[in-house]
Each structure stands twice: as structure tokens, then as C-alpha cells.
Amino acid sequence: MAVYFTKEHEWISVEGDTARVGITDYAQGQLGDITFVELPEAGAGVTQGKSCCVVDSVKAASDVYAPVTGTVVSGNPSLEDEPELVNTDAENAGFLWSMTLADPAQLDGLMDEAAYKEYVAGL
Amino acid sequence: MSDTYEIDDNGEPVETGPETLPLDAWNRARGGRMVEFAGYWMPVQYEGIIAEHTWTRTHAGLFDVSHMGQLLVSGEGADAAVEALLPIDLATLRPGMQRYSLLLAEDGGILDDLMVSRWPEALYLVVNGATKWDDIAHLREFLPDEVTLNHLDDRALFALQGPEAFAALERHATGEYPLSALTFMHFGKFEIGGVEVMISRSGYTGEDGFEISLPAEAAAQIADLLCGEPEVKPIGLGARDSLRLEAGLPLYGHDLSETIDPVSADLSFAIGKRRRAEGAFPGAERILSLLADGPSVRRVGLVLEGRMAAREGATIFHGGELVGSVTSGGFSPTCARPIAMGYVSAALAAPGTKLEIEMRGKRLPAEVVPLPFVPHRYHRKGA
Numbered sequence: 115m116a117v118y119f120t121k122e123h124e125w126i127s128v129e130g131d132t133a134r135v136g137i138t139d140y141a142q143g144q145l146g147d148i149t150f151v152e153l154p155e156a157g158a159g160v161t162q163g164k165s166c167c168v169v170d171s172v173k174a175a176s177d178v179y180a181p182v183t184g185t186v187v188s189g190n191p192s193l194e195d196e197p198e199l200v201n202t203d204a205e206n207a208g209f210l211w212s213m214t215l216a217d218p219a220q221l222d223g224l225m226d227e228a229a230y231k232e233y234v235a236g237l
Numbered sequence: 238m239s240d241t242y243e244i245d246d247n248g249e250p251v252e253t254g255p256e257t258l259p260l261d262a263w264n265r266a267r268g269g270r271m272v273e274f275a276g277y278w279m280p281v282q283y284e285g286i287i288a289e290h291t292w293t294r295t296h297a298g299l300f301d302v303s304h305m306g307q308l309l310v311s312g313e314g315a316d317a318a319v320e321a322l323l324p325i326d327l328a329t330l331r332p333g334m335q336r337y338s339l340l341l342a343e344d345g346g347i348l349d350d351l352m353v354s355r356w357p358e359a360l361y362l363v364v365n366g367a368t369k370w371d372d373i374a375h376l377r378e379f380l381p382d383e384v385t386l387n388h389l390d391d392r393a394l395f396a397l398q399g400p401e402a403f404a405a406l407e408r409h410a411t412g413e414y415p416l417s418a419l420t421f422m423h424f425g426k427f428e429i430g431g432v433e434v435m436i437s438r439s440g441y442t443g444e445d446g447f448e449i450s451l452p453a454e455a456a457a458q459i460a461d462l463l464c465g466e467p468e469v470k471p472i473g474l475g476a477r478d479s480l481r482l483e484a485g486l487p488l489y490g491h492d493l494s495e496t497i498d499p500v501s502a503d504l505s506f507a508i509g510k511r512r513r514a515e516g517a518f519p520g521a522e523r524i525l526s527l528l529a530d531g532p533s534v535r536r537v538g539l540v541l542e543g544r545m546a547a548r549e550g551a552t553i554f555h556g557g558e559l560v561g562s563v564t565s566g567g568f569s570p571t572c573a574r575p576i577a578m579g580y581v582s583a584a585l586a587a588p589g590t591k592l593e594i595e596m597r598g599k600r601l602p603a604e605v606v607p608l609p610f611v612p613h614r615y616h617r618k619g620a
Contacts, residue, residue: 147288172290
């Protein structure tokens, strides 16, 4: 399993042909209390860098961008009743959706954990 | 919102960015996340909006609202001069009383909403931070020469709000009468930690609470005293907004603007009885005819089905017809569902009316409900 990060603060954890996507712990801290997640639908095609999910916090709604191109397997069903999982466990149980990858080579353009940490430290 | 500029040595404008308020260092030391608001750095949250919101509804929250404008109007004819700009009846505003009012444009549009108190020898006005410079310019233009306008920019303003606000403040406030005798929409002169302050029993959360005007240099000392009480935590702008939305209180620049009149805004209570009879306030002709005939749109409360919040600017539909738009909306921590305020056609403003709000291409079912969403718990005289 390998985890990659984007500059827009999404993470993607890849295992074989499928991956889970979420926002980083840093991102949930910036957004504050999350009250609703509008998840992408199973079977939907998502395109790298394009919005495909919306996270509602008390303050505002924020787009989440697909880290790579592919097809949604399913949204995280736990978030329907417990959107606050994104706050309490952003990089694990609070993942947003699972997907298959169209082009695994797109992962090469993303950051690894060390590079992401350095990126966040510089913000 | 306009940026802040200064002129440099070469006569060129230099953007200076947000200014700091008296409690800035204190807010940062307490972990406040600072954002730009109304030209100032202000704390949007400390530990989290929902936690702060809930704390205020169950205990007491200290809000630093020093960005708001504190103004004194004094001199011969001050009452008449203020009545020429606001639809308030100052003849019934006795010493020690405070009242909500509106600064009106010539056409009856709302330039700002504000509080007016009768201080000894002067009227004390508290206006919105984002509009205070425009308000000051408007007042300077229209007040006659013999009436003096002072901007009390050497004072800070705190709000202490919540069901335990009284218990916490009573341990520190001494004055000409006990704090328990201070009732909703009244004020008095008190001392906190040896510092002379003005305290009114009012606020912007729907809870019992106080607003405290104090010298800027005492801000950190008094914030420490109050937050040293077990009932009190500092609360940011984020929870201030969600609390006032639940209380059904409009926010200027969102629910109120120059294009909205007091009657459509459901603020007719701010037009004094004598003023209605006499007219002679800005926009009187239009406003009196709206009072008589009813407005074409009205400000209403809306609750939404589901969990997706409706935000400012979202359009409101009745069947296929566009009937209004949302001016404030968000998730209500107390009601545990999304709530909103907006303007809809007057014919559809009755509680129980089913409407739809469009958000991100979806039509969300919504229902008109009476305001406030969460009952007010003011400490009224005789209650």
C-alpha cells in the first residue's frame, strides 16, 4: 500500500487496482467542524484535478478534487450518519470514496508523505 | 470590502492590510485562528465552531467585538438630529435604556442596523464594524454643526453571552446598583477589576448576556478576569454567526442592505409609534405605504430536509417559479439540521409553506418556519 498527497490536501491510498481517497488531517483542521459530505456516486467517472465531492463545514462548502482520473467504486457510507469522521479520523475511517485508477502513472506526479509534510510546513 | 491604504513618502498608496484590535495578542495567545474581517484581524474560532457554539448556549462565551463602531452624539438638538436619520422614538428612550434602530437612506433602504442608548449627556451608538466608516461619513454629512459626533476608537467592546453569563459577571461587576437589577435592553455604569465600564444587558446570540464597553488598554486584563471564571470561554466569529442565525437575528451586508427596507426585513418594530404617525424620517413615504399595504417580499426562516446546508445566494423555488433567495444559511448545531434565512414572495411567507432551495444543481426541500429557530432567553424586566 502506498499513500500519495496533492497540493490541494487530498490523500490517495493505493492497494492493487483500487484506491481510497480523503482529505488530509491538515485540511480537516482548516475546514473546521464538518456537517455534511456530498459524495460522488458509484460508477461516476472522475478526472484528475476536477471537483467531484463537496465537504460542508459550519463555515462554508469546499470542493474536493480527484487526485487521479478513474471510476468511483463507492462513497464512504459511514459519512452519511457521521460526517464528523472526517474531523476525527481524516486519513483513515474518514475517507471519502474508493475508486479504480485509469492511469496509475498519474501517481508519479503526486507527493509522498515526507514531501507533503514539508509542503504543509511551508504554508 | 475595501482594503486599507496609507500614503507613503512619495504620495503613493500602500496597502497596509488588516489592522489589529486591542485584544489581538491575547486572542493569538489563546489559540484564536485569526482571519481578516471588516478590515481587522479577528478570531474566527479557538477550539472549534460547534464546541464554542454549544458552550455559549449552555455556559457563557466571551466575544471580542471591538471592531464595531462606538459613537457618541451630543450637543444642542442631538435628539432631533438623530431622529431625522433613524425611525427611532427618542422621546421614550429614557436614561439607562437601549433600543435597536436602523440608519436609513433617503429611499428607506437600510444603511446599517445599530443600538442606541441614552448615556448621560449623549446618545451612544454601536454600529457594525464593516459599515462604521460609511456610517460616520453619513452622520457627519447630515448632522448639523451644533451636534458633535465622537468616535470612541479608544474603547474596546466585549459581549458576554449565555445562561451562565450573569453568574460569571456578577463576581466582578460592582456599580451604582447590583447587576441583578440590570434588565434586557438597559445599561449602567459599573466597575470590573477597578476599571470603569458601561454594561448593557443585550447581545447577538438570543441568550441572556451583556455587552461591555471598556477602555482599550484594559481589554486584556478584563478578558483574563472573565475567562478566569469556570463558566466562560472565548468564542470566535464563526460561532457568533451560527448563534445569531439560530436566534433569527439579521446580519448587515447579508440579510440587510441598502436595497432592503425595514418592512420587508420584518423589522417594523424598529419604527416608533410616534414616528409612524408623524412620518419625517428617511423614506417615510415608502415605508409607511409598505406598512399599510404590505411588502412584496418578506424575510423568513427556513429549515431544510437532509444535511446539505443552503448558503447565501442560493435561489428559492415554489414549483417551477423562482420566488426568492437565501441571505444567510448554515448548519444549526442546536437544531442539528441546516437552517437559513432569506427573502421570498410575501404570499409564500407563511409558516408551513413548502419551498425548494437550489444548491449545486440539487433542489433541497425546505419549509418556512417562524423566527427565531431557537427561543430567545432574554432577562426581561418583570420576568
